[in-house]
Amino acid sequence: MSLSKHELVEIIEEAGTQISFDQLDDDTPFDKAGADSLDLMNILLGVQQKVDTEIPDEEVENLDTVNKILAYVNKG
């Protein structure tokens, strides 16, 4: 499984979250860019469906930036 940054950004856009993209860079926690817990669930569901792999609950807390999600999904 692999996920590109472009694909992840598309997932975030498609999810229709409260994220303000001008405040979001690759290492900014999503909540600092306006997301709440519901948005994060929605983003991670999009990621799960894209890469066809379930993300366990215990990982969710750590997956709060673009780079962390990419690193997790692409870790091989």
Add this chain to the structure above:
Amino acid sequence: MIGISEIVSWTPPDSIDNLAQAEALGFEASFASERIGAERLPQLAKGVETSDMAASAVEALLLKSGMAAEDVQVLVLCTQNPDGNGLPHTSAIVQTKAGLPQTIASFDYSLGCSGYVYGLHILKGFMESTGLERGVLVTADPYSKIIDRSDRDTTLLFGDSATATLMTADPKFDIGPVTFGTNGAGGEAIINRGGKLEMAGRQVFNFAATNVPKQITTLLEREKIDIGDVDLFALHQGSRYIVETIAKRLRVPAEKAPVELAMTGNTISSSIPLILEKHMDTPGINRILASGFGVGLSWATTILSRTT
């Protein structure tokens, strides 16, 4: 053919200020109003039972429809929070409290948020099988009985409300094609454990956002109905967020998939009939898709078509 003739709801007069409740638990008030979508959560007063709210809904239905109590032939009640421990069945208690005749058939069935869609088909099938012509389907599932008000995962979501649907052989809406889904392996995501409701929000969200749009699309394709030809999507009002997510995934305009839980919260099996009650007499609303999903995990979708 048996179908829907009338729908009436009964909601308790007492309610919780959900914005204040949210703030007391450390949330922004806007999380309750904008994301969950519930500003007030009605709840039964102490000492008021499930059968009382059900009987109030039945009485309101008889008043609105003009049907005499003695003409009701069957009463079916959907709940997972019955009077006492469920024995005797709550519908039998409602028979007496609502003044219905002793000649009626009555039974309860146990389902959560998919319960109304199931109930339409249960009662339609029962009536067509038995030749009965006047039936009442009641939804009454007061979660206030099992909510822990300190539980941040559940206390902002649920409100109490009962509905009563009159089903006759001379209906306003036919009850059409249906499709079901069950996944018991996910059942612990919404569970009554020791008398308290527990809910795993992420699992429930993933379940609903994944399965419900898929089921709706499958049903419409099977029946060769263009999604644009559905006038109203009566989606179970789990929260504003889940309704909007499902509508977005279906690419359905927001105005066709109303979010209407501000004054009630998530009322379990009552949420779909609450929407139908409000819209079923609106001109131009001729084809309605109703979809319920939750406890079980269980999900069910059906299509209702205006007869005249």
